[in-house]
Amino acid sequence: MKIIIHGGFFSESDQSHEVKVAKQNSLKEIASKSFDFLKNHSAEETVVFAVKLLEDDELYNAGTGSQIQSDGKIRMSASLMNGETQKFSGVINIENVKNPIDVAKILMKEDDRVLGGNGAKIYAEANGIHDFSTEIPQRRKEYEEKIKNGGKGTVGCVALDKNGKLAAATSTGGKGFEIVGRISDSATVAGNYANEHCAVSCTGVGEDIVSNATAAKIVTRVTDGISLEDAVQKTFVELKKIDGFAGAIAIDKDGNIAHQDSHPTMVFASFDGTDFEVFN
Known part of the structure; x- marks a missing residue:
């Protein structure tokens, strides 16, 4: 069993040492809780569990604390992929729900598994997920002052369960101040993908991640x-050719873990039940 999570990027120039330590502690705690959950649950269930914890933490740009778009509204995207079944589900630009990943999880049972905008919100309401404001004062302050700080970042989780099954989940609040209707990579296979061999979740600039698939x-x-190491390295060499800004976390079927960023520092934590690795 293995688990790795990410929470976007950290910038020494834009964020304090206190924020860095808070993110390190938060990621370590969430990774530990999620690994304990993984002991008795599937990879798919676990990545949803972990991403919900990340969505609920105001340190990250997903769920509560999401960025605000150019018209003053928050629109979020999230997706889930089961490596065994090859099913992908997601929501794009959904408003006023606490945990977008929950909506993606429910959509796994549908034939139509990726919904956007108002349709996604109607579906969420019909499935018992009601209005919830994910805005926090800090995001409104950033919006009103037109500040883009280094604290924003997509969240994600990749897990390998005790049965050797893989899954990946990713959630984002967008990049902030974007054109209304802009779609990130998080609810596409460029940003979140898994099969029986490998699972990957990405963070960074969605346009770059999509361009690089x-x-x-x-x-x-x-x-x-x-090999996983070579696959990640080759893919990031190609990303560099377009000066792409991205980070990725991955696990293969043999339990090998990889993490890579093109513009340090991606914040991440991995845990195998014995050893932690946390960004520094």
């Missing part, structure tokens, strides 16, 4: 027999 490319390469 980052998550799907890594998984495809591992499926074709390339």
